[in-house]
Amino acid sequence: MVLKLYGYVHSTAAKLVAMVLYEKEIPFEYIEIDLSTKKNRSEAYLAIQPFGQVPCIDDDGFILYESRAIARYLEEKHPNQGTKLIPSDPKKRALFDQAASIEAFNFDCYGVPLFYEVFVNPRYGKEVNHEKAKELTATLGTKLDIYEQILAKQPYLSGDELTLADLYHLPVGNVLFMAGINVISERPNVARWYNNMASRPSWQKVKDGLGAA
Structure with missing residues (x-):
């Protein structure tokens, strides 16, 4: 089935x-x-x-x-x-788990509420809390400054190979772009890493919406 x-x-x-x-x-x-x-x-x-x-x-x-x-x-x-998308070597697997935690606790937890604040809430008639949005943007930018350092030394978050930990960033990263928040594009190594993933055929098939699978 x-x-x-x-x-x-x-x-x-x-x-x-x-x-x-x-x-x-x-x-x-x-x-x-x-x-x-x-x-x-x-x-x-x-x-x-x-x-x-x-x-x-x-x-x-x-x-x-x-x-x-x-x-x-x-x-x-x-x-x-x-x-x-998940390495089998124990050390590479550990680095993948590390990268997955980085995404959850340094990207997603700021990116999602930021997107809701500036993009989703206005669509439902809710007033934007500009101070909250500014604080979330600043915090996310600080986290991505560290991404910039990591990605200056290697192509992906866990090393030389693409993993799920990298792909986890695409959906929220995309909606931040839609909301006009340029924290990714402002950092050259982060932008290179993100754009490399965003060009993948798998993402191109889903980025504008599901339903044509």
Whole structure:
């Protein structure tokens, strides 16, 4: 049975999973869960994703949610198919885990609330807290200054090879660009690293929205 991906057209987390599916050359069926009409709160969807969030996958009866858990599962189930995204060497694996933590605690935790503050909130009629946005932008910029130092010495966050830890940055990085926040493009090594990933066919297929899988 072909894998099913439940997502929402604009979900950054669902885009991450779809990108990994393309990288791993795994056929899948995309099922739209329209958050704007609260389809995610339906009894049927809550039966497989009790938090009512996207994405979620059904891999021949195996249900899994949370985008990073799904991405790692797909890589570990298909290690020799498509792009290898988690190294098997213990030291390289440790550096991957380190890079994944860097993304979670130095990028995502500032990038997501910043995007919501300046891009999502206005679309729902909420007033932008400009002071909060300024503080988040400054903090994220400080973190990316350290990225700039790391990426001056190596092409990817964990070394010479692309991993999931790098790809994790693409969906939120893209929406920051959409919101006119140029913290990535202002740093040449960070920009080179990001643009290299953003040019990948897998990302080009999903960056503007899901649904044409």
